[in-house]
Amino acid sequence: MGLKRQKIAKKTISFYKYNFSFRQPFQILIDGTFCQMALKNKIQIKEQMPKYLMGEVQLCTTNCALKELETLGKELYGARIILQKFQSRRCAHLKDPVPASECLLSMLGETNPHNYFVATQDHTVTAGVKKIPGVPLLYIILNTIVLDKPCQTSLDHVKAVSLGEMVSVAQQQSIRSLKEDKGIAQKDGERRGKKRKRKQSNPNPLSCLKKKKKGGPTPPKNTEQGEKKKRVRNKKQKTEGGDNLSAPVVTNA
Ligand SMILES: [Zn+2]
Known part of the structure; x- marks a missing residue:
C-alpha cells in the first residue's frame, strides 16, 4: 500500500x-x-x-x-x-x-x-x-x-x-514580463499581417503551378509533349539552319 x-x-x-x-x-x-x-x-x-x-x-x-x-x-x-x-x-x-x-x-x-x-x-x-x-x-x-x-x-x-x-x-507570466515590449510585438504582428497579405496575392500562381505538378500522371505528359514540341521546333530550326548550311553545298553542286 x-x-x-x-x-x-x-x-x-x-x-x-x-x-x-x-x-x-x-x-x-x-x-x-x-x-x-x-x-x-x-x-x-x-x-x-x-x-x-x-x-x-x-x-x-x-x-x-x-x-x-x-x-x-x-x-x-x-x-x-x-x-x-x-x-x-x-x-x-x-x-x-x-x-x-x-x-x-x-x-x-x-x-x-x-x-x-x-x-x-x-x-x-x-x-x-x-x-x-x-x-x-x-x-x-x-x-x-x-x-x-x-x-x-x-x-x-x-x-x-x-x-x-x-x-x-x-x-x-512570461507575457506579463514582456508587457513593456508589447508595443513592438504588436507592430511585428502588423508587419507580419501585411506580409501575409502580400503572400496571399503572390502564392496563388505558384500554388497553381504546384497543383499542376501534383495533378497526377496527365499533366507531366503535357510537359513531355511540350518538350517534344520544343525538340521538334529545335529540329526544324536545325533543319532550317541545315538549309542555310546546305545552301552553299547546293551552290557547290
Ligand atoms: Zn493573512
Missing part, C-alpha cells in the same frame, strides 16, 4: 511539474488544522513531507493562521508550537488578521502564482482550493499524509491550454 500510495503521489506531482511548472523546493502552505491532525496521528511533518513528495520542501504558513491558533487557546497549543516553527509568509493582513481559511485562499490568488501546495483539514480551504487551477492539496487521512488527485478545475485548465483555448499560467 505504501508503494502504491507513493506511485500515485509521484504521478500527481509530475502533473503539477509538467502542467503548472512546479519546482523544488516545493512550497507547502500549512494551517493549524493540518498541524493538529498531524499531532493527533503522531506524524512528523518535517520528516514525512519531503519523503512523501520525494523532494525538497519549504514548510510555511501565514501570520493569520498563527494568530487564529493563538486565539483558539490551550486545546491547540501543540499545533501552534508546530506551526510557528514554519516560515511565516507575508500576507495582505498584517494589521488586521483574517480567519486562516480566508488568508490561505488569498495567498493563492486566482492562479497560484507561487506554486503553493496547501496542507489543510479545513473544508472551507479545501473547497476554495478546488476552484483554483494548479493547487496540490495535502491532507491527513487514516494516519497518513495524502496528496489529493488533481481536481476537475486543474484538469479542465490543462485541457483548455492543450486545445489552445487558454494560455498556460507559465505563459501568462
